[in-house]
Every structure is written in C-alpha cells, then in structure tokens.
Amino acid sequence: MNFLNYIVRRILLLVVVLVGVTLIIFVLLTLFSPEQRASTFIRDIKQLSDLDSIIKTYGLDRPVYVQYFMWLRQILNGNFGWSTTVSRPVLDAFKFFLPHTIELALFAAPLIILAGIWLGSLSAVHRDKPVDHFTRFLAIIGWSLPTFWFGLILLMVFYGYFKGLFPPEILSYQAQSFVDSAEFIRYTRMNTIDALLNGELWIFVDAVRHLVLPVITLAVIQIALIMRIMRSSMLEAMGKGYILTALAKGAAPKTVIRRHARRNALIPVITVSGWLFAQLMAGVVITETIFNRKGLGWWWARAATQLDIPAVLMAVLFNGLLFVITNLIVDILYAYIDPRVRLG
Amino acid sequence: MFFLKKRRIVLDFEQHPRLKEFRFSFSKILKNPLSITGLSLIFIFFMLAVFAPAIAPPQNRAEPFRIPHEGYSVIPKPPTTGHPFGTTTKQYDIFYGVIWGTRTAFRIGFMVVGSILVIGIVVGSISGYFGGIVDEVIMRIVDIFMSLPLLILAMAIVTALGRSLDNIMKALIVVGWPIYARTIRSSILTIREEDFIKAARALGAGTFTVIFRHILPNAIYPVLILASLDVGAMVLTAAALSFLGLGAQEGYADWGQMVSLARNYIVGPPGQPLLYWYVVTIPGLFILFFVLGWNLLGDALRDTFDPKLRRK
Numbered sequence: 001m002n003f004l005n006y007i008v009r010r011i012l013l014l015v016v017v018l019v020g021v022t023l024i025i026f027v028l029l030t031l032f033s034p035e036q037r038a039s040t041f042i043r044d045i046k047q048l049s050d051l052d053s054i055i056k057t058y059g060l061d062r063p064v065y066v067q068y069f070m071w072l073r074q075i076l077n078g079n080f081g082w083s084t085t086v087s088r089p090v091l092d093a094f095k096f097f098l099p100h101t102i103e104l105a106l107f108a109a110p111l112i113i114l115a116g117i118w119l120g121s122l123s124a125v126h127r128d129k130p131v132d133h134f135t136r137f138l139a140i141i142g143w144s145l146p147t148f149w150f151g152l153i154l155l156m157v158f159y160g161y162f163k164g165l166f167p168p169e170i171l172s173y174q175a176q177s178f179v180d181s182a183e184f185i186r187y188t189r190m191n192t193i194d195a196l197l198n199g200e201l202w203i204f205v206d207a208v209r210h211l212v213l214p215v216i217t218l219a220v221i222q223i224a225l226i227m228r229i230m231r232s233s234m235l236e237a238m239g240k241g242y243i244l245t246a247l248a249k250g251a252a253p254k255t256v257i258r259r260h261a262r263r264n265a266l267i268p269v270i271t272v273s274g275w276l277f278a279q280l281m282a283g284v285v286i287t288e289t290i291f292n293r294k295g296l297g298w299w300w301a302r303a304a305t306q307l308d309i310p311a312v313l314m315a316v317l318f319n320g321l322l323f324v325i326t327n328l329i330v331d332i333l334y335a336y337i338d339p340r341v342r343l344g
Numbered sequence: 345m346f347f348l349k350k351r352r353i354v355l356d357f358e359q360h361p362r363l364k365e366f367r368f369s370f371s372k373i374l375k376n377p378l379s380i381t382g383l384s385l386i387f388i389f390f391m392l393a394v395f396a397p398a399i400a401p402p403q404n405r406a407e408p409f410r411i412p413h414e415g416y417s418v419i420p421k422p423p424t425t426g427h428p429f430g431t432t433t434k435q436y437d438i439f440y441g442v443i444w445g446t447r448t449a450f451r452i453g454f455m456v457v458g459s460i461l462v463i464g465i466v467v468g469s470i471s472g473y474f475g476g477i478v479d480e481v482i483m484r485i486v487d488i489f490m491s492l493p494l495l496i497l498a499m500a501i502v503t504a505l506g507r508s509l510d511n512i513m514k515a516l517i518v519v520g521w522p523i524y525a526r527t528i529r530s531s532i533l534t535i536r537e538e539d540f541i542k543a544a545r546a547l548g549a550g551t552f553t554v555i556f557r558h559i560l561p562n563a564i565y566p567v568l569i570l571a572s573l574d575v576g577a578m579v580l581t582a583a584a585l586s587f588l589g590l591g592a593q594e595g596y597a598d599w600g601q602m603v604s605l606a607r608n609y610i611v612g613p614p615g616q617p618l619l620y621w622y623v624v625t626i627p628g629l630f631i632l633f634f635v636l637g638w639n640l641l642g643d644a645l646r647d648t649f650d651p652k653l654r655r656k
Contacts, residue, residue: 017488143639147584
C-alpha cells in the first residue's frame with residue numbers, strides 16, 4: 001500500500017513538471033511575432049503562403065491564455081508544426097531522426113555506467129594511493145573538457161592518420177545505398193540492429209565504425225560524473241559498520257568489497273543514471289553536429305541557428321517528457337531496491 | 345590608555361569564531377596542491393585578461409573585441425613572428441583572439457554566476473525561511489527548470505531572444521538559478537531549527553536580521569563551492585552555444601566561436617594531416633585550462649568545507 005502511495009505521489013509530481021515544461025515553452029513562444037508563431041501550427045508546405053488565415057484560425061491575435069489552450073490542444077492532437085530546416089512536419093522529422101540518436105545512446109549508456117562504476121570503486125578501494133590520484137585527475141580533466149573540441153581533436157587525429165577507419169556521418173556510401181534499397185528490411189531504423197536482423201554483417205561493421213568516435217566523445221564527460229559519485233558513495237559505504245562486521249567474520253576483503261560495499265554504493269548511482277539520459281540528449285546536440293550524424297541533436301542544433309521554432313520547442317518538450325519517464329523508472333527502481341524508501 | 349583600548353578590540357576581533365574558522369579553511373586550501381594549481385591557473389588567466397591591451401594591442405581602440413584580420417583568404421596560415429599562434433580562416437589572428445577571449449570568458453563567468461548567486465540566494469532564502477505554500481510553489485518551479493538539460497533549454501531561450509553573446513548570458517542566468525535556490529533552501533531548513541536561531545529570535549531579532557546575520561553566513565558554503573564549479577561550467581556551456589553558432593557575430597574574440605571557425609580546417613591535405621593543428625587546438629586548450637582552474641578550485645573548496653571530509 002505504501003509503495004503504491006509513493007508511486008502515485010511521484011506520478012502526480014511528474015504531471016506538474018510536465019505541465020510546467022509546456023508553460024515554459026509557451027512563454028518562449030510568446031517572444032515571437034504572430035507570423036513566426038504561425039509556423040508551429042502548419043501541417044504541410046502549402047500553408048506557408050497563407051499565414052494570415054492561420055493566425056486567424058489559431059487565434060494568434062487573441063489573449064495569451066486562450067492561445068495557450070489552443071496550442072496545447074494542437075500538441076495533444078499530434079500537430080507539432082512544420083520544420084523549415086528539414087522541410088517536413090516536425091513529427092515526421094522526429095520519427096526519422098529518433099532511431100539514429102537512440103542507437104548512439106544505446107552504445108554510450110552501458111559504456112558510461114560500467115566504466116564509471118568500475119573506475120569509481122577502483123578509486124575508492126585504493127583511496128589516496130597513486131591509482132586513486134590518477135583516476136581522480138582523469139575525472140577532473142574529463143569534467144573540464146569542452147566536448148565539441150574533444151570531438152574535433154579525435155576527428156583530427158583519427159581521420160587524419162587512419163583515414164576511413166572511423167569516418168564521420170552514419171554510414172558509408174555503399175552501405176547507405178544498400179540500406180536504402182528494397183533488399184534491406186528496416187525493422188527499427190537503427191542500422192546496427194537492422195543489419196544483424198537482416199544478417200548483413202558488413203553493414204553492422206560499417207555502422208559500428210561510424211559509431212566509435214561519437215560514442216567516445218559522448219561518454220568521456222559522463223564517465224567522469226558517474227565515477228565521481230561512485231567514488232564518494234563507495235567511500236561512505238566502506239566506512240559502515242557492516243563492512244567491519246563482515247571482515248571480522250573472516251570474509252575475504254575482495255568478497256566484502258564486491259558483495260557488501262559495492263552493492264550498497266550503487267544506490268546513488270542509480271539516481272544519477274536517470275539524469276544520465278537527459279544529459280546524453282544535451283551531449284548528442286554537440287556530438288552529432290561534430291560528426292555530422294543526422295539525428296535529433298543535429299536537427300535541433302541546425303534548427304536553433306536557423307530560427308526553426310517548432311523544432312526547437314519540440315526539443316524542449318521531448319526532453320521534459322524524457323526526464324519525466326526516466327525519473328519515474330528510477331523512482332520505481334529505487335523503491336524496489338531500497339526498503340527504506342518503500343516503507344518510510 | 346587609548347592604545348590599550350584599541351588593542352583589545354583588535355584581539356577580540358581575532359578571536360571571533362567565524363574568523364578563526366575562515367583562517368583554518370584558508371590554510372587548508374593553501375596546503376592542497378590541487379587548489380594551488382587551480383588558483384595559479386585562474387591567476388594566470390586573470391593577468392592575461394587585465395593586461396590584454398598590453399599583450400595584444402588593439403588596432404581599433406573603440407572595438408577591442410573585434411579580432412583584426414589581414415585579407416579574407418579562407419586558408420589558415422601557420423604561426424609567424426607577426427602572428428605567434430597563426431591565423432584562422434579569413435585570416436583572423438588566433439593570438440589576439442585567445443587573449444581578448446580571456447576577457448570574454450571572465451565576463452561570462454562572473455556575470456552569469458554572480459547573477460545566479462543573487463537570485464538563487466534570495467529565492468532560496470524566501471523558500472526555506474517562510475516554508476508552507478510559498479516554499480511549495482517555488483520548489484515546484486525549481487523542479488520544472490531542473491527537468492530540462494541546461495544546454496537544450498538555454499539553446500531554446502537564445503533562439504527566442506535572438507543570437508548574441510548577451511542573450512547567451514541571459515539564457516544561462518534563467519537556466520542556472522534553480523539549483524542554487526534549492527541548495528540554499530536545504531541548508532536553511534537544517535539551520536532554521538538550531539538553538540542559536542531560536543535564541544536570536546527570543547532576543548527580538550527581526551526576520552531580515554535572522555536571515556542575513558545568522559542563517560545565511562552558516563548556509564552559504566555549499567553555494568560558494570557550487571559557484572566556483574559553475575564559473576567553469578557556465579563558460580563551457582556558453583562556449584558550446586557559441587560553437588553551435590548562437591553567439592556573437594563572426595570575428596568577436598570568443599573561444600567557442602574560434603573553435604567553430606576552425607571546423608573546416610580540422611584535417612590537413614593528404615600527406616600532412618596535422619597541417620592546421622593550431623587552428624582548433626589553441627582556442628580549445630584555453631577553454632580547457634580555464635575550466636580546469638575553476639573546477640580544481642571548486643573541488644578543493646568542497647574538500648575543505650565539507651564537514652564530513654575536513655579535520656580527518
């Protein structure tokens with residue numbers, strides 16, 4: 001019962017957040033002129049020549065609160081407007097770009113979490129030893145790195161010296177034309193997964209080669225973040241009485257670290273992992289721009305510079321939604337793992 | 345007589361517990377090699393910013409932030425005596441750009457973090473001290489802002505306001521204050537219930553006296569640590585936004601934009617892949633070391649002021 005209560009309370013809170021995000025978007029929207037705002041209501045390109053009627057239909061000259069509800073109704077009906085940067089409706093563009101970004105995140109996230117946990121506990125176990133100093137030093141450098149610059153340096157070195165080993169963009173020309181042909185069935189629109197499902201190993205290899213540098217760029221900063229949290233949480237866990245008890249009972253130090261300390265230290269890391277996806281989306285904007293991978297981030301970055309308002313607002317809304325969903329999952333996981341949350 | 349009296353006041357002043365505490369913390373900071381490194385980096389950059397007119401004399405005194413350029417050739421030129429760091433595309437002088445860019449970086453860092461500090465402290469104090477419905481409303485607003493990635497919300501705001509460096513700073517202020525408000529609020533909540541606050545109130549101290557004289561000085565440290573880390577983080581985010589093309593117009597002394605200008609000259613012609621190394625590497629290193637300096641300082645401050653870590 002308590003558990004259910006907890007979850008219901010969290011869901012209500014998240015609804016508040018989501019409504020708040022739409023309000024932020026709407027405040028941003030009011031900064032534009034009615035003509036510019038009209039583009040958020042357009043469904044196809046023919047309407048571009050008839051902005052006045054759109055301003056009338058959607059009441060863009062009416063009071064602000066009326067406009068808010070009219071806009072909200074459009075969003076709930078799935079009309080996100082027309083994206084001028086890619087010349088197609090926002091929702092279509094979103095469906096087209098999403099798989100490429102998810103693919104990038106799917107490769108980066110496990111790497112980040114595993115490497116972060118491993119480095120963090122390594123650093124904590126060898127506290128104040130050279131290993132600790134070295135990993136902490138790496139973390140603080142990683143934390144200070146400008147992602148966009150780091151990506152360009154990787155490109156400079158790898159593309160310059162090993163031309164063609166880790167190329168930019170999503171697929172090489174041959175692979176792309178094969179993927180676009182009728183022989184290749186697109187199940188998920190994620191190249192690596194589709195390639196395996198189609199049994200085309202060379203496409204898979206090609207896609208992975210294109211993924212290596214973006215994944216590294218995306219991961220470096222986040223690994224530093226997870227590592228830092230894992231280290232301090234691990235240090236705290238190792239100072240607890242139950243560790244001493246386990247050691248006193250004669251358990252091997254390795255077992256104690258693995259089964260008692262690390263397991264308890266993971267709890268804060270789970271909380272942060274929820275944040276991770278939100279942060280990855282911000283990282284994707286930079287990474288996809290550098291490596292010219294046509295995904296959500298690439299689209300948003302272009303939209304921001306070309307005043308493509310509907311696409312930018314979509315970015316904010318999507319990130320709000322993503323945050324709400326990942327947080328809900330984290331909260332449930334958290335309550336499941338930690339009885340103090342469930343029963344408290 | 346007079347001398348004696350004066351002396352006693354000075355002694356009393358030195359015995360003040362807050363001052364002793366501060367001196368202890370200060371000595372700890374000066375003993376930590378990491379914080380020394382951080383402070384030195386910040387000091388070097390500070391000197392570069394102060395003496396920018398002497399190090400890289402501007403040709404046009406009215407507009408010192410415009411990077412001078414000779415001609416419009418798009419191909420970068422390697423370092424020569426006239427241009428110690430070479431020139432980037434369209435012949436903008438890299439040395440001049442990074443030196444004056446230091447001033448831009450300090451301006452972004454101090455303006456953004458300073459404004460955020462003031463807003464965060466005021467809002468957080470109101471929320472924490474008064475509690476109830478005020479607190480509930482403010483904290484929900486904070487939740488909403490914190491549900492969006494900094495970069496993406498800032499990007500949307502700059503799009504709405506129009507692209508310029510000033511608008512990047514405004515956007516970062518709008519996006520940055522909530523975490524400060526939350527941090528101040530949570531430390532106030534714990535301090536509010538302490539006995540010395542009740543004592544001050546019993547002695548007839550007003551709301552403002554209690555907040556500003558008794559609560560804030562004890563609640564401020566976590567926020568100051570955050571601020572130090574954020575000077576770096578905000579400069580980094582601003583640079584990222586400039587890199588995406590949302591910053592000042594082309595030719596303004598700004599590190600993020602200089603990296604962006606270098607984008608077409610990452611890889612050299614066949615056979616000389618690192619021919620244009622200086623174009624992208626130098627502005628990037630300036631960003632890296634600037635941010636590193638503030639992060640090292642922030643880290644050291646955390647180690648010093650965190651009650652769990654100090655005096656071990």
